[in-house]
Amino acid sequence: SSKQMKLDSFFNKK
């Protein structure tokens, strides 16, 4: 099955 990623692992908090 496929796992949904989160945007936090792609975009860094400023």
Add this chain to the structure above:
Amino acid sequence: MFEARLVQSSIFKKVLEAIKELLNEATFDCSDSGIQLQAMDSSHVSLVSLNLRSDGFDQYRCDRNLSMGINLASMTKIMKCAGNDDIMTMKAQDNADSVTFMFESPNQEKMSDYEMKLMNLDQEHLGIPETDYSCVIKLPSAEFARICRDLSQFGESVVISCTKEGVKFSAAGDIGSANIKLAQTANVDKEDEAVSIEMQEKVSLTFACRYLNYFTKATPLSPQVCLSMSAEVPLVVEYKIGEIGHIRYYLAPKIEE
């Protein structure tokens, strides 16, 4: 003092329809360059980035930067009070705790104003890295909405594969499987109906249908939609908003475990 006047209040009505299912509340950041909004949905799987440039408004004044925390359900109620052809003006004093929406009917016979309380929302601005995408696909927005709607009947996920031949949308689930292939259109007289693909290298990524169907709520804003993809980075779904700006949705991919 912040004051923005837009002859076409229908733009704001459509913008609200395009974000209100993904976000409950959001901060409208007003500056002299325009109005910007950036917010993730509660699951942090998708992000909305809205940009309305000041020069797209009929009148625009923003003496000091202003961040307005807005409950989108409340703002939707107010926008429902506006006629599609009404002229809309948003007004707020500096460090105000409320914002006023004024709607004027085209013949100026009906003038309405609605004052809405603002919320204190903590700002969580994310840095979105500039990306040179491997594939950029432009297609009719109604076509994309139709594909997302049809394929979400077959499964929770859609695989979007882009090669130089074209772009393929696939879904599979309990009832079976579905594939929709779009080839680049050769020569169309109306560019709004064109399918164009700029491919640096082929890409295939998996995304949740649920979010794609939220994004397609923006379809009334633009006849075309632009999908940008690179391996293992979020998808970008962009709708232009007339000459005033754009709304961009980012969606994190699903990866095979």
